[in-house]
Amino acid sequence: MSDRPEIDLDLDLVLERVVDVRPEQVWMAWTQPKHLMQWFTPKPWETIACEIDLRPGGIFSTTMRSPDGQEMPANAGCYLEVVENRKLVFTDALGPGYRPKGSGFMTATLLLEPEGTGTRYTAIVAHADPDGKKKHEDMGFADGWGTALDQLVEHVKRTMS
Numbered sequence: 001m002s003d004r005p006e007i008d009l010d011l012d013l014v015l016e017r018v019v020d021v022r023p024e025q026v027w028m029a030w031t032q033p034k035h036l037m038q039w040f041t042p043k044p045w046e047t048i049a050c051e052i053d054l055r056p057g058g059i060f061s062t063t064m065r066s067p068d069g070q071e072m073p074a075n076a077g078c079y080l081e082v083v084e085n086r087k088l089v090f091t092d093a094l095g096p097g098y099r100p101k102g103s104g105f106m107t108a109t110l111l112l113e114p115e116g117t118g119t120r121y122t123a124i125v126a127h128a129d130p131d132g133k134k135k136h137e138d139m140g141f142a143d144g145w146g147t148a149l150d151q152l153v154e155h156v157k158r159t160m161s
Helices: 023-031 033-039 130-138 141-159
Strands: 012-019 046-052 059-065 077-083 087-091 107-115 118-126
Touching: 012 130, 012 141, 023 033, 023 087, 023 107, 023 118, 023 141, 033 046, 033 141, 059 077, 118 141, 130 141
Parallel strands: none
Antiparallel strands: 012 118, 046 059, 077 087, 087 107, 107 118
């Protein structure tokens, strides 16, 4: 994909995998709250609320609940780029309408490329500084995003096939 962002290994985390569901199905799972809430948070956590306004400047917000019932309040961000079935870029550094926030953690780029009958799924998560990257790594980026992707594939196969 020609508009793939440049990766900075000091600041970015990357998850790339080929999954056996079509890009259109992955797109639906990422862009429709009724689907996203089923897979987005690695179990036993849950996504209990989701708001999506799928356009540049539109809101992307999720609320999560821990296994012991603690809710992680909505962390509203916004979409920066939306290319149907191909690319989704969102950040928590800006709120809806590109309104700057006092804090921000990351900008994520999701790339979906057809590969055979499946999808080459690439998630690139950019951080402002090495400490932010390390914090996200220590929070379990690889396991968390990888488990969420497994759950996405399982959800797609169960509900969209």
